[in-house]
Amino acid sequence: xxxxxxxxxxxxxxxxxxxxxxxxxxxxxxxxxxxxxxxxxxxxxxxxxxxxxxxxxxxxxxxxxxxxxxxxxxxxxxxxxxxxxxxxxxxxxxxxxxxxxxxxxxxxxxxxxxxxxxxxxxxxxxxxxxxxxxxxxxxxxxxxxxxxxxxxxxxxxxxxxxxxxxxxxxxxxxxxxxxxxxxxxxxxxxxxxxxxxxxxxxxxxxxxxxxxxxxxxxxxxxxxxxxxxxxxxxxxxxxxxxxxxxxxxxxxxxxxxxxxxxxxxxxxxxxxxxxxxxxxxxxxxxxxxxxxxxxxxxxxxxxxxxxxxxxxxxxxxxxxxxxxxxxxxxxxxxxxxxxxxxxxxxxxxxxxxxxxxxxxxxxxxxxxxxxxxxxxxxxxxxxxxxxxxxxxxxxxxxxxxxxxxxxxxxxxxxxxxxxxx
Amino acid sequence: xxxxxxxxxxxxxxxxxxxxxxxxxxxxxxxxxxxxxxxxxxxxxxxxxxxxxxxxxxxxxxxxxxxxxxxxxxxxxxxxxxxxxxxxxxxxxxxxxxxxxxxxxxxxxxxxxxxxxxxxxxxxxxxxxxxxxxxxxxxxxxxxxxxxxxxxxxxxxxxxxxxxxxxxxxxxxxxxxxxxxxxxxxxxxxxxxxxxxxxxxxxxxxxxxxxxxxxxxxxxxxxxxxxxxxxxxxxxxxxxxxxxxxxxxxxxxxxxxxxxxxxxxxxxxxxxxxxxxxxxxxxxxxxxxxxxxxxxxxxxxxxxxxxxxxxxxxxxxxxxxxxxxxxxxxxxxxxxxxxxxxxxxxxxxxxxxxxxxxxxxxxxxxxxxxxxxxxxxxxxxxxxxxxxxxxxxxxxxxxxxxxxxxxxxxxxxxxxxxxxxxxxxxxxxxxxxxxxxxxxxxxxxxxxxxxxxxxxxxxxxxxxxxxxxxxxxxxxxxxxxxxxxxxxxxxxxxxxxx
Numbered sequence: 024x025x026x027x028x029x030x031x032x033x034x035x036x037x038x039x040x041x042x043x044x045x046x047x048x049x050x051x052x053x054x055x056x057x058x059x060x061x062x063x064x065x066x067x068x069x070x071x072x073x074x075x076x077x078x079x080x081x082x083x084x085x086x087x088x089x090x091x092x093x094x095x096x097x098x099x100x101x102x103x104x105x106x107x108x109x110x111x112x113x114x115x116x117x118x119x120x121x122x123x124x125x126x127x128x129x130x131x132x133x134x135x136x137x138x139x140x141x142x143x144x145x146x147x148x149x150x151x152x153x154x155x156x157x158x159x160x161x162x163x164x165x166x167x168x169x170x171x172x173x174x175x176x177x178x179x180x181x182x183x184x185x186x187x188x189x190x191x192x193x194x195x196x197x198x199x200x201x202x203x204x205x206x207x208x209x210x211x212x213x214x215x216x217x218x219x220x221x222x223x224x225x226x227x228x229x230x231x232x233x234x235x236x237x238x239x240x241x242x243x244x245x246x247x248x249x250x251x252x253x254x255x256x257x258x259x260x261x262x263x264x265x266x267x268x269x270x271x272x273x274x275x276x277x278x279x280x281x282x283x284x285x286x287x288x289x290x291x292x293x294x295x296x297x298x299x300x301x302x303x304x305x306x307x308x309x310x311x312x313x314x315x316x317x318x319x320x321x322x323x324x325x326x327x328x329x330x331x332x333x334x335x336x337x338x339x340x341x342x343x344x345x346x347x348x349x350x351x352x353x354x355x356x357x358x359x360x361x362x363x364x365x366x367x368x369x370x371x372x373x374x375x376x377x378x379x380x381x382x383x384x385x386x387x388x389x390x391x392x393x394x395x396x397x398x399x400x401x402x403x404x405x406x407x408x409x410x411x412x413x414x415x416x417x418x419x420x421x422x423x424x425x426x427x428x429x430x431x432x433x434x435x436x437x438x439x440x441x442x443x444x
Numbered sequence: 445x446x447x448x449x450x451x452x453x454x455x456x457x458x459x460x461x462x463x464x465x466x467x468x469x470x471x472x473x474x475x476x477x478x479x480x481x482x483x484x485x486x487x488x489x490x491x492x493x494x495x496x497x498x499x500x501x502x503x504x505x506x507x508x509x510x511x512x513x514x515x516x517x518x519x520x521x522x523x524x525x526x527x528x529x530x531x532x533x534x535x536x537x538x539x540x541x542x543x544x545x546x547x548x549x550x551x552x553x554x555x556x557x558x559x560x561x562x563x564x565x566x567x568x569x570x571x572x573x574x575x576x577x578x579x580x581x582x583x584x585x586x587x588x589x590x591x592x593x594x595x596x597x598x599x600x601x602x603x604x605x606x607x608x609x610x611x612x613x614x615x616x617x618x619x620x621x622x623x624x625x626x627x628x629x630x631x632x633x634x635x636x637x638x639x640x641x642x643x644x645x646x647x648x649x650x651x652x653x654x655x656x657x658x659x660x661x662x663x664x665x666x667x668x669x670x671x672x673x674x675x676x677x678x679x680x681x682x683x684x685x686x687x688x689x690x691x692x693x694x695x696x697x698x699x700x701x702x703x704x705x706x707x708x709x710x711x712x713x714x715x716x717x718x719x720x721x722x723x724x725x726x727x728x729x730x731x732x733x734x735x736x737x738x739x740x741x742x743x744x745x746x747x748x749x750x751x752x753x754x755x756x757x758x759x760x761x762x763x764x765x766x767x768x769x770x771x772x773x774x775x776x777x778x779x780x781x782x783x784x785x786x787x788x789x790x791x792x793x794x795x796x797x798x799x800x801x802x803x804x805x806x807x808x809x810x811x812x813x814x815x816x817x818x819x820x821x822x823x824x825x826x827x828x829x830x831x832x833x834x835x836x837x838x839x840x841x842x843x844x845x846x847x848x849x850x851x852x853x854x855x856x857x858x859x860x861x862x863x864x865x866x867x868x869x870x871x872x873x874x875x876x877x878x879x880x881x882x883x884x885x886x887x888x889x890x891x892x893x894x895x896x897x898x899x900x901x902x903x904x905x906x907x908x909x910x911x912x913x914x915x916x917x918x919x920x921x922x923x924x925x926x927x928x929x930x931x932x933x934x935x936x937x938x939x940x941x942x
Contacts, residue, residue, distance in 0.1 A: 083802070149642075165891050166891070167894075179914065180655070181606065187651075208701065234741060271744065342562045364642060395645070411645050411646040412645035417635045421635070
């Protein structure tokens, strides 16, 4: 079992990385370990657990800004900002249900390192669109800062954005500053029932491209919708359009959308409470959730052996109108798809534990390009396959040279994203 | 030019000028290579006219293949390259170098693909910002970032500078609206990042390219997302007896959960200048004027206008007028949008600064700027993207008065240092360029800057792309690559590690 290093502050993180560099040891950069089975499966000499670096260091609701140490729990931050009627607008998903670990376990550092986003992504951006500033320790055992604490800043390269989604491979975050936004006063959801995937993409495109500020557009084929209580009783495919804001505005927009979409299918509707439950289920891909009785899970060290027995899950991003072609290409093998982002985000649950990587990559190419990430698969599969979208030689070279700059000794989660990096 | 120090020109490059021009003519035939002083003169500066320099040669390619060949040639021959869009930079980002090729991208002026179903536009980089909106306006769409220069500035330049505008609190900067690029590296290799889909599956190189000020590559194609133009927009003018009261109103609007499409503040001097310039109908008895624009579905806009009015009245606003027609809304904005020419009318020259501050520091910053104004004996007006704390002080000076430009520059530097001191940053949307280059150490220490430059090294190890911009000292990549780590005892042995 690899060693666990639990720094208490940034100076400890510098020490830990210095030790790793000087002794040619590798570190798995982690927060609480809630997403330890994301990315390629790697084995390191030690785990650098940043969950001891906790605490919100700045929260100014009127400035729309929050800073916290990297190990601070996302659940704590969301509760704090909710008390000021604010939110993380990018609606970070909780990987707990999908990966079969406890819900609500993630840290702020992990959220940025994995660039999380949810159904509001098309209108509000992903985590990287809200990363304003950071402090981090690179693989040179040097603490550095980038960005700032104001919402508008172009001073120097946008490293906070560039390091979002770097899965700990370039630097270990110690403190992050993010943008927060007002929480909508209320929410409703308009449902169009019984559409096939292609028709749904058309409906979502016209709704998102309308004047009516649709802040979520998801399509669940019947067999997927059956797993979400709020819509299961419809017994057919559900295309959901979320309206958020002040009540008079929602009423107006719902009326307009109903008139626009009536001809396309039977309309239904979810009130505020049902909407919140529904969109959380979409966000966390609950229809593909792991069973709840898996036994001990997600402990650092066990590397998710339980994943061996779960159906493989992919996350695919393509042009929204091309989403249904992904579902169609993989359905014939028995895969199930859930569409978010007006069709642009396709969650695919494969028929078995095999990721069938070549088939998925081919579907993305045929769809006109995009990227597919293997989210849930056995450690063996994640060690053997390219988990992230493979890079062309030129892009791969740029990324390898970035790694040379930030982590020349290859001590920070080497190979987590790309072999050798 | 004032005391700006640029990298020393390479004597060998200057000596080979005639050969370089001949070689470039072979790569970009016809009128694509400009080498006479008279014809190069229009390229000698960008929007920061205080800094001027004739380039070695101007090259105007019209295909990606030509850009690739020119960059590969420059790389092989050690010649610096300065990319340029429309030349509207307000930080000197496109300032030529004496030994450098000025690579003008103006011939890349075509929109390549409009896809309403996926809400994307693929365009060449020389298309203007407004040109994109114009191309999709008939279908009710627009491209959201709207820098003041949008009629002239190009999307390629916007990508280079991560340009903002008055609507970016709600709709984001360029970086939040760009989905993909095709870019030529200094090696001449052509890389494609992103596309019509959202996000990169892995590391976000695209997000690093946006705002890199022409130091990482030359963008030859851009994919942006377009949005449906809001159904309605209405603006409210609120006049206040003090900037503190206006600032409190901005904070209260945001605390009430309202994110306006635009929220601008002008100080008394700017209100008077704008009014004298075009008679926008602004109240002249106020110390600070707010323009708050709400956009969206009509029912929402009307509802929120009432809430904003309520907030303003509760905070002692002296004037409150909500637009009741599109003409009136445009008139409210006309004065603000003419702020710069209006100052041009009352002062022969001005410097436009661009810091961002935490909004709560506004009264302190305004007070300190008044003191500086007295110290330097130069007038200074302020327009302020109030929602996001982006301050644009306009320092009035006369370039014909010896020493006044230097005084204005020193005043500007003091303002930016003040922005950093109160927790803000040197630039909110104009970029670092040459103008703020030497102030970077006030915000970043050497280790911070070295980490940024290591990104540069991954893309351009010989530092041939836009040298002399952004970084006060351009370190050699070989030097930045070395690592010295000593120590190596097991860390913090007093803690349980298992």
